[in-house]
Amino acid sequence: MTTAPETADTQSRPGLAELIDRIRQCTRRESDPRTTARLVADVLEELRPSTRLLTAAERAGSADGYTRHTLHAESTFSISAVVWRPGQLTEIHDHLVWCSFLVLQGAETENIFDIDGDRLVQIGQRQRPAGSVSGVAPPDDIHQVHNTGDTVAITLHVYGADLSQGTSVRRTYRLRTGETPS
Numbered sequence: 001m002t003t004a005p006e007t008a009d010t011q012s013r014p015g016l017a018e019l020i021d022r023i024r025q026c027t028r029r030e031s032d033p034r035t036t037a038r039l040v041a042d043v044l045e046e047l048r049p050s051t052r053l054l055t056a057a058e059r060a061g062s063a064d065g066y067t068r069h070t071l072h073a074e075s076t077f078s079i080s081a082v083v084w085r086p087g088q089l090t091e092i093h094d095h096l097v098w099c100s101f102l103v104l105q106g107a108e109t110e111n112i113f114d115i116d117g118d119r120l121v122q123i124g125q126r127q128r129p130a131g132s133v134s135g136v137a138p139p140d141d142i143h144q145v146h147n148t149g150d151t152v153a154i155t156l157h158v159y160g161a162d163l164s165q166g167t168s169v170r171r172t173y174r175l176r177t178g179e180t181p182s
Helices: 016-028 033-047 056-060
Strands: 003-005 067-074 077-084 092-095 097-106 107-116 118-127 132-136 144-147 153-159 169-173
Touching: 016 033, 016 067, 033 097, 033 132, 033 153, 056 077, 067 144, 107 153
Parallel strands: 003 067
Antiparallel strands: 067 077, 077 153, 092 144, 092 169, 097 132, 097 153, 107 118, 107 144
């Protein structure tokens, strides 16, 4: 994965200023992480930001791996756009904080895992086409995301922390040798 750590100027990103204001309203409420994730997902669904948040160069992605562009970061949340070329994927991982996301373009596939004793087991898979919105919070968020399509996919993520200098990944997992997702 490559990362563009700078927080972008809201003036050059259509709709970003309104999105930031609406997310601030959600994160100022006293609520549990799952509720906050759902409230932010509702904002994403209502406002429906577009790929115009990114420049043409940013939308192209990188052959080296999926690319994360930090669009905004403050103490209670960060907004990032992730560009996935066909075949690009994350490691199996979980998160430290809640996350809400919207598939802006293309589609993503999410493999969902759980731990059964001392084994990592795939328990599901979700296909998320353009327009899909979701909100999740730890625990029970072990997953792997990838672009199984043949076009560039772009997703918009809102994380419940300032990630301008880091990541929301708590830990990564590996399948044992010979173990395959079911």
